[in-house]
Amino acid sequence: MTGVLPSQSLRGLIEAGAISAQPDLRMDQIQPASLDLRLGTVAYRVRASFLAGRGRTVAERIAEFEMHRVDLSDGAVLEKGCVYVIPLMEHLALPEGLTAVANAKSSTGRLDLLTRTITDGGVEFDRIAPGYNGPLYAEVCPRSFSVLVRPGMRLNQIRFRAGQAVLDDAELTALHESSPLVTGPAVISEGLGFSVDLLAGKDDLVGFRAKPHTGVIDLDRIGHYPARDFWEDVRSRDGRIILDPGAFYILVSREAVTIPPDYAAEMAPYLAMVGEFRVHYAGFFDPGFGWAEAGGAGSRGVLEVRCHEAPFVLEHGQVVGRLVYERMAARPQALYGSGIASNYQGQGLKLSKHFQMPT
Structure with missing residues (x-):
């Protein structure tokens, strides 16, 4: 196996x-x-x-x-x-x-x-x-x-x-052709590249930036904290923002991502040469994430971004990370979002589950 x-x-x-x-x-x-x-x-x-x-x-x-x-x-x-x-x-x-x-x-x-x-x-x-x-x-x-x-x-x-389960670029290309993994063209190079969405959403909102001086967050409290007490809105009218050194941002991928039931994925860092920032790559993507039959129909990836030494201009469509796909040894008995109370199926721009999202 x-x-x-x-x-x-x-x-x-x-x-x-x-x-x-x-x-x-x-x-x-x-x-x-x-x-x-x-x-x-x-x-x-x-x-x-x-x-x-x-x-x-x-x-x-x-x-x-x-x-x-x-x-x-x-x-x-x-x-x-x-x-x-x-x-x-x-x-x-x-x-x-x-x-x-x-x-x-x-x-x-x-x-x-x-x-x-x-x-x-x-x-x-x-x-x-x-x-x-x-x-x-x-x-x-x-x-x-x-x-x-x-x-x-x-x-x-x-x-x-x-054993070794990671798909190489040829295998990933074949999988995308048989079961599309992202909306739009697939950028495949040592994984599936994804880019940042900085086109204006509602009221020009494209993301959130953590406030520097806030109260304590009780991790047991779900949907409890008003987002405005901990985050400030990030807005853009021209498809670009300037990242401040040391600041932490929540942004969203331009592409909607799908993880088919027989595969899993992990977010990996992109090449440091593309800019003075890092996508935190916090998580695994379980089988069924964004999968239509599991209630997903494509789910965009939330990006946790921290800027490093110098202010950096981030522009709409810039590639900021990649997903590395792996084969499952067998299909799980339950998929992400399918009857297991998954928090982020079908998501767009979204803070953690502890916050009341602004309306």
């Missing part, structure tokens, strides 16, 4: 003990092609981000860099600009040949909440080596907003792979 493991295979890994947790895993953690990971009961405030490194454990590195620890049992605030390491409830005992990759969940990325997974002996963020047996940790750094978190909250997710 080669490819990204579907939901039914994840249940098999849980039954076999390859994925375990304390307390036990909940079945609603299982998504079509990934597993949600849960925060544990303590957060360690550390001086700097780190990787464990070969032959070292995360616990050893925490002892080196810990400043203080925060009990999350009754809820606690993670402060903007600080770095925390939080043991997760899940534990892996992967069989040889099975690798895993983690990523922030969509809502996490839209809050500019940098969340990465680290492991014992790890030399990369979010990449879990084949045969890994050990605990999982989340490194969490709130960049735009301070957040209130509790044990069991799900900021990141993990996907499991057997």
Whole structure:
């Protein structure tokens, strides 16, 4: 079996003990092609981000860099600009040949909440080596907003792979010809390119920019916060905006994207040479995202954009990222948006689920 493991295979890994947790895993953690990971009961405030490194454990590195620890049992605030390491409830005992990759969940990325997974002996963020047996940790750094978190909250997710599943450009072109993956022409080069939509929407609105001084966001509160308290509108009349260094933006792709049921995708960074900005690439795209039969009919990708050293002019239609498509080992029993309460099926320009969208 080669490819990204579907939901039914994840249940098999849980039954076999390859994925375990304390307390036990909940079945609603299982998504079509990934597993949600849960925060544990303590957060360690550390001086700097780190990787464990070969032959070292995360616990050893925490002892080196810990400043203080925060009990999350009754809820606690993670402060903007600080770095925390939080043991997760899940534990892996992967069989040889099975690798895993983690990523922030969509809502996490839209809050500019940098969340990465680290492991014992790890030399990369979010990449879990084949045969890994050990605990999982989340490194969490709130960049735009301070957040209130509790044990069991799900900021990141993990996907499991057997063998090589990534489609090359020829395979991706053939898939697009048989089942269109984007509206309009497909830009295919080491993945499927997508561009930014900066043509004026309602009242010239093309996006949102995070305000620099705001209150705390309780991650359990859905549809609770007025967007105007945390975001300012970004408007354009000429199809361009100027990105300010250090600012965080929510924009949207020009193309509507489709992930067919037998495939999954991951957002990857575009070449740095195209400009002084980065698309945060917060998430996985599950099978069925934007798929018409799963209620999608094409869904545009929300872009989490941060400008770097110099102000940068971003123009309508500029390519800013790419989707890397992978084969599923089998079709998931449930698709994204099809009876599993998916938050972003059929989306356009949209903030995270915590906000009341402006009308």
